[in-house]
Structures are given as C-alpha cells and as structure tokens.
Amino acid sequence: MTIQKYWMAWAQRRRYQRMRVGYMRLQALIRSRVLSHRFRHLRGHIVGLQAHVADAHALVAASLRPRHPVLLNGHRCRLHTQQDEPVDDSKLVEAMFDFLPDSSSEAPNSARETSVFMDLPTAKADQQEVISTMQLGSEDEEDLSEFKFQKFAATYFQGNVTHMYSRKPLKHPLLPLHTQGDQLAAQALWVTILRFTGDLPEPRYHTMDRDNTSVMSKVTATLGRNFIRSKEFQEAQMMGMDPVS
Numbered sequence: 338m339t340i341q342k343y344w345m346a347w348a349q350r351r352r353y354q355r356m357r358v359g360y361m362r363l364q365a366l367i368r369s370r371v372l373s374h375r376f377r378h379l380r381g382h383i384v385g386l387q388a389h390v391a392d393a394h395a396l397v398a399a400s401l402r403p404r405h406p407v408l409l410n411g412h413r414c415r416l417h418t419q420q421d422e423p424v425d426d427s428k429l430v431e432a433m434f435d436f437l438p439d440s441s442s443e444a445p446n447s448a449r450e451t452s453v454f455m456d457l458p459t460a461k462a463d464q465q466e467v468i469s470t471m472q473l474g475s476e477d478e479e480d481l482s483e484f485k486f487q488k489f490a491a492t493y494f495q496g497n498v499t500h501m502y503s504r505k506p507l508k509h510p511l512l513p514l515h516t517q518g519d520q521l522a523a524q525a526l527w528v529t530i531l532r533f534t535g536d537l538p539e540p541r542y543h544t545m546d547r548d549n550t551s552v553m554s555k556v557t558a559t560l561g562r563n564f565i566r567s568k569e570f571q572e573a574q575m576m577g578m579d580p581v582s
Contacts, residue, residue, distance in 0.1 A: 504536040515572070 490500035494511050510523035531537035 504531065506531065506537070 487500045495513055496509050507524055507527050510520050514520045
C-alpha cells in the first residue's frame with residue numbers, strides 16, 4: 338500500500354509537469370505568431386509610407402529641375418555684368434555712409450517741434466538776424482569752381498607726388514611738417530589707410546608671443562628723450578600753445 342501510494346503521487350506529479358511544459362510551449366508559439374504578424378503588418382505600412390515619400394520627393398525634384406539652369410544662368414549673367422561695370426568711388430562712399438543724416442539743418446526744426454514752447458511766437462529780432470545773415474551770405478558767395486584738388490596737389494604736395502591715388506607707402510609726408518614725430522605719424526597714417534582699403538597686406542608676425550608693451554611706451558621708445566628735448570619739438574609745442582594763450 339505504501340509503494341502504491343508513492344507510485345501514484347509520483348505518476349501524477351510527472352503528468353502534471355508534462356502538461357505544464359506543453360502549455361508553456363503552446364503559449365510561446367502563440368506569442369511568437371502574434372509578434373510576427375504585428376511585425377509584418379507594421380513593416381508593410383512603413384514600406385508603403387517610404388514609397389509615398391519617395392514619389393513625392395521625385396515629383397518635387399522634377400518640378401524644380403527646369404528652373405535650376407535658368408536661375409543659375411541669370412545669376413552668372415548678373416555676376417558678369419557687375420564685374421564688367423566700372424567702380425565709382427563716390428557712389429561706393431555714399432552707399433557705405435548712407436546711414437548718416439544729409440544735413441544738420443534738421444536738428445533745430447525737430448527740437449522746435451518737440452519743444453513744449455512751440456505755441457509761443459518767435460522773436461522778430463531773430464528773424465531779422467537770420468534774414469540779414471542770409472543776405473550777407475548771398476552777397477559774399479565765392480566762386481569755388483577754380484579750387485580743385487589737382488591744383489592743390491600740384492601746389493602744396495612735395496616730392497613730385499600727384500593727385501592720383503597710389504598703392505605704395507609714402508617715403509615722406511605729402512605736406513611739409515616741422516617735426517619728425519609729425520612726419521612719422523603722417524607716414525603711419527597712410528600705411529593704415531592702405532591696409533584698411535586692402536591695397537596693402539597686413540604685417541606678418543613671426544613670433545606668437547603676445548606683446549604686452551603699451552602703445553605710449555612704444556611711441557616714447559621710438560621718439561626718444563633726445564627728440565622730446567630737441568629744439569624742433571619745443572618750438573612745435575610753443576606754436577601749438579600760442580592760439581590758446
């Protein structure tokens with residue numbers, strides 16, 4: 338009886354384990370079938386969407402393709418015409434400084450309009466003064482047609498320098514200067530102008546070390562104490578102080 342009892346319990350337990358493994362395999366098979374069906378369904382939708390996007394992209398590219406040569410040819414023609422046109426320096430300067438006001442006569446009018454006393458009448462004496470100054474100015478007008486930069490350059494420029502623009506650094510200043518410092522400053526200013534306009538390349542520094550020396554110390558070292566104590570420098574200072582005194 339004892340053997341039969343243990344045998345029946347072992348047999349039932351083994352049967353239960355086999356049934357449990359079988360059901361677990363069936364569940365895994367059903368889950369795999371569901372996942373594979375979902376994957377195929379989603380894949381079909383994505384492939385269809387990709388095909389639709391590719392068709393739309395092809396239609397857009399085909400619609401824009403004939404315009405590209407026309408736009409490119411027009412852009413090339415504009416570039417050629419711009420390169421062939423002569424450069425007018427006056428128009429270039431006006432375009433660069435177009436943001437500045439045209440005249441200074443607009444400032445008093447605007448101040449007058451925004452003032453709280455704009456309703457008050459103006460004094461007659463001021464009007465008479467303005468009228469008298471306008472009449473004097475019209476009578477004393479001079480003919481400035483004879484004053485030309487070419488004549489000024491031929492008269493005052495030294496060293497056979499003409500009024501034409503030069504891309505080379507000056508060996509000496511254009512106008513006669515009394516002190517050596519003014520002459521060096523004039524030459525340095527012309528070099529700065531050439532670098533600003535792009536006609537002279539920037540200097541190349543061979544050393545990458547940063548120079549922390551101040552500008553005033555460099556100027557003092559360039560000129561030197563002997564030049565500051567020189568007679569020419571003292572006379573130039575006295576000439577500059579005469580109008581103030």
